[in-house]
């Protein structure tokens with residue numbers, strides 16, 4: 402690496418290069434004289450001020466030219482496909498809720514649902530109202546199928562809605578989420594503080610939050626498309642059941658934590674098929 406502004410022919414036109422006695426195949430060594438000075442015309446420094454900043458490199462005459470990979474910050478290194486992908490992909494800031502959505506113990510379909518919820522991309526009635534400006538009558542009929550009160554929205558469903566709040570209060574009693582109320586902002590608050598934690602209690606809490614919103618969303622959709630209705634207790638049991646099932650295949654680091662969690666979730670050791 403002898404020049405950060407290379408190739409110089411992108412600033413110096415071929416006409417100037419030829420007029421100075423060089424050509425497009427001229428190498429760096431060709432433009433350095435025996436005393437270690439640039440051979441290019443003095444006038445070039447006025448025409449292309451970038452040249453002033455380039456110091457003459459110390460060339461090892463025995464070394465062969467070679468290609469070097471640079472990462473996105475310009476640091477040279479060995480070729481790594483991961484590095485190349487990191488360099489060419491478009492990058493965004495790490496979302497503060499990323500660790501709430503994706504973690505190694507997550508339930509994938511719940512994670513995908515959470516991802517949509519955090520981005521507020523679920524097809525809730527408040528968002529559909531914006532798209533379907535035409536059919537005003539249908540929109541006027543829209544109301545939350547869980548409580549029949551007003552249009553639903555992400556913040557309503559998780560967990561301001563009267564039905565959701567009851568499910569939420571039942572399942573959050575299983576974990577230490579007493580400081581989290583029924584508002585989306587208080588969930589976000591918890592997520593920002595604890596979602597990176599590796600503690601088993603925080604991981605179980607994340608499973609509970611994701612499962613609660615997943616099954617409430619599922620119940621909301623079932624009610625819109627069919628006549629079947631589950632009760633608060635039934636939905637809460639589905640949430641607990643899915644978390645319980647996940648916990649059975651958990652790898653606990655400490656057996657004391659395993660005993661405590663299994664007791665809280667009423668899991669009997671005989672139920673568990675050892676994954677290892």
Ligand SMILES: [Zn+2]
Pocket residue numbers: 545546547548549550553557562563564
């Ligand atoms: Zn509702």
